[in-house]
Amino acid sequence: MKILTKNRLGLALALCILSGSVLAGTILGSKHDFTGLNERAEVTAMSGLAFADYGNPCVYCHLPPEKEGADSSELGGIPGWNRFTPAVDSAYDLYDSRNLDNKVKTPSPISLLCLSCHDGTLAVDMTVFKPDTWNSSEDASLHLRLNGGDSLMNCGKCHNGIAAHSIEIKHIGTDLQNDHPISMEYAGLNSKDPDFRPVDHAYGFDNGVKIYDNKVECASCHNVHNPDVNLLLRTGAERLCETCHIK
Numbered sequence: 356m357k358i359l360t361k362n363r364l365g366l367a368l369a370l371c372i373l374s375g376s377v378l379a380g381t382i383l384g385s386k387h388d389f390t391g392l393n394e395r396a397e398v399t400a401m402s403g404l405a406f407a408d409y410g411n412p413c414v415y416c417h418l419p420p421e422k423e424g425a426d427s428s429e430l431g432g433i434p435g436w437n438r439f440t441p442a443v444d445s446a447y448d449l450y451d452s453r454n455l456d457n458k459v460k461t462p463s464p465i466s467l468l469c470l471s472c473h474d475g476t477l478a479v480d481m482t483v484f485k486p487d488t489w490n491s492s493e494d495a496s497l498h499l500r501l502n503g504g505d506s507l508m509n510c511g512k513c514h515n516g517i518a519a520h521s522i523e524i525k526h527i528g529t530d531l532q533n534d535h536p537i538s539m540e541y542a543g544l545n546s547k548d549p550d551f552r553p554v555d556h557a558y559g560f561d562n563g564v565k566i567y568d569n570k571v572e573c574a575s576c577h578n579v580h581n582p583d584v585n586l587l588l589r590t591g592a593e594r595l596c597e598t599c600h601i602k
Contacts, residue, residue, distance in 0.1 A: 385582030388412040389479065405510070406480040407496045409489050414482060416468060416579075422484045432483035433464045438471045439481050443529050447474075450536040462572075463538040469573040473527040475502030475509070502526055537573055541566050543599060550601050563589035564598045571599075 382388050384395065390412050392401045402408035411419065418425060418437045428434040447462060447470070462470060471477050478498035485491065503511035503523040514522035527534065543551030544566075552560075559565040565575050576595060577587040588595055 382412055382580050382582065387415075387579050387582065389415055400513070402496075404496055405499045406478065407489070407494055407498070409480070409482070409486050411486055414484070414486055415480065419484050419486045421487050425484065427483040430483050433467050433471065435464055436468045437482045437484055438468060439477060439483060440467060441471050441474055441476050443474065443476055446529065448530045448532050449538075450532055450534060452536075455536060455539065457539050457542075459538045461538070463567070463570060465567055465574055466537045466572045469577075469579075470527065472501050473525060474529050475500050475504070475526045476529070478508075479510075535576075536571070538570055540569050541571050541599070544569055551599055552601055560598050562594070562598060564595070565589065 389402060389406060390408055390410055392408070393399055393403065409415070414437055416436060416438065418427065422437075426434075427437060428440075431439050433440050449459065449462070451458065471481070472479050478500050480496065480498055497508070499510050499512075500508055501522060502509035503515075503521070503526040505512055505515070510522045511526070513519050516523075531537070541551070541554065542548040543553050546553050554566055555561045557566075559575070563578070567574065576589055578584075578589050579587055581587060581589075585592065590598060
């Protein structure tokens with residue numbers, strides 16, 4: 356946060372608020388804030404070369420203020436968000452088990468938003484709309500992907516654990532069979548499954564764990580707007596699982 360000038364901080368925060376981002380001010384200066392990353396990391400091969408710095412940390416996920424109300428899905432975007440739908444949206448290998456109360460084949464839009472970066476198939480700056488202040492004629496970036504592969508199009512070319520810290524842990528890929536299931540209806544609704552706790556309210560649990568349209572999503576446990584906690588968890592790791600699971 357300290358590297359942001361007062362004016363730049365105020366502008367970025369105002370833009371976040373205008374774009375409807377809840378608690379978006381806390382994202383400033385975090386790993387999900389792609390503005391001014393060269394300054395923070397003290398390198399010159401990041402924003403401007405690896406990806407485009409749009410000057411607004413919110414627009415990498417949220418619609419720019421001047422595009423409020425626009426339908427990004429008409430241009431191939433994730434409905435309600437400012438990123439394109441991954442070409443593999445129907446080809447993810449999701450977690451499966453005979454014990455699952457319900458199963459899904461395709462992640463919901465809010466989880467697709469996370470996957471659109473972390474599956475490593477799209478560039479991290481692949482937004483549907485660019486801010487009006489962005490001059491595309493000055494774009495010289497490589498539009499790299501959050502992918503651990505050794506390719507000129509992937510962050511893993513340098514972030515291999517040798518030249519720079521490894522990107523592998525952040526590259527989830529498209530095989531999600533060893534990850535927590537997502538986009539399925541929460542089994543504890545209406546006390547349907549005795550192995551799950553009932554929610555505290557319509558939005559989830561009092562400790563911050565959330566339910567989205569009655570479903571469990573990536574953002575149920577992870578809060579991108581709170582970078583001050585380990586793994587962006589909504590509650591302590593030691594209590595996270597038992598928020599939902601009784602056993």
